[in-house]
Amino acid sequence: MSIETRYRRLEEEIAKACMQAGRDPHEVALVAVSKTVGADEVSEAFAAGARNFGENRPDGLLEKAPLHAGATWHFIGNIQSRRIGDIVAHADLVHSLFEERHADKIDAAARAAGKVQDVLIEVNVSGEASKSGRAPDEAALLVEHCLGLANVRVRGLMTMAPQGDLAGARACFELLHTLRDELKAEHSSCEDDRFMHDLSMGMSEDWREGIAAGATIVRIGRAVFDDAFE
Incomplete structure (x- = not known):
């Protein structure tokens, strides 16, 4: 099965899951996680209609992002301080922020680049x-910290669920949704309608649970790029 066929089938399945959950399919962005494939495979997915891609290494962004004008690039890997400049230069959305020191460095790099860097906690x-990640009861402290940084915008939250436990994944995602709503309510005076809008949760094995729990972003790699995944 080609990447094009897998991607378009997945789009249809996501739309069906959204409708079953009473949601508009346009509310959910499919991020094709391209971290294990090369630029040619990204080009195939792009030709099939993919516009959101996820990389977990700065080198992946450096290699692939300049080749695909019009794509949105998501950094989903662990943040290394020394590579923050490269991440900010190429990532539209950073999914993996959980330390104040990295927030400060992202702010400085974004200021130097003349942009506001969108992030998820x-x-x-x-x-x-x-x-990795922030403990739920400590997330508010990082949100407060980021709100004081002019070149960082907190778009929402991200999590990874336990593997092999769909019920546990659903519970995990529902807790993240609740936490997002609480944090948004605590800062109801924030005038940016993108603040705390997004929930990045759900991967190839549990994206259906993510959508049912309110995900606005699902991160799917193997179901797009891997022939062995069925």
Whole structure:
């Protein structure tokens, strides 16, 4: 099955899941996670209609982003201080912010680049030691910190659910949704309608649970690019 066929089939499945959840399919962005493939595969997905791509390494952004005008690039990997300049130069949305020191460096790099960097706060809702992210009860502190940075815009929250447990994933995503709503309510005076709008949750195995729980972004790689994934 070609990348084009897989991508378009996935779009149809996402639209169906949205309608089953009583949601508008246009509310959900499909990020094709291209971290394991090359520029040619990204071009195939782009030709099929993909416009959002996700990379977990700055080098992936540097290689692929300049080749695909009109695409939106999501940085979904761990942030390394020394590579923040490269990330800010090429990423439209950073999904994985959970430290104040990185927020400060993103702010400085964005100011130098003449842009406002959109970010999501990564929250470790599951509490698994193997996952990075802010503890849910500490997310508000980072949001407050970012609101004081002129070149950082908090677009919402991101999380990763426990693997192999769809019920656990659904519960995890619902908790993130609740946390997002609480944080948005705490800053109801914020005039930017993009503030706390997004919930990035759901990957190839659990994106349906993400959509049912209110995801606005799902991050899907293998179901787009991997022949072995069915």
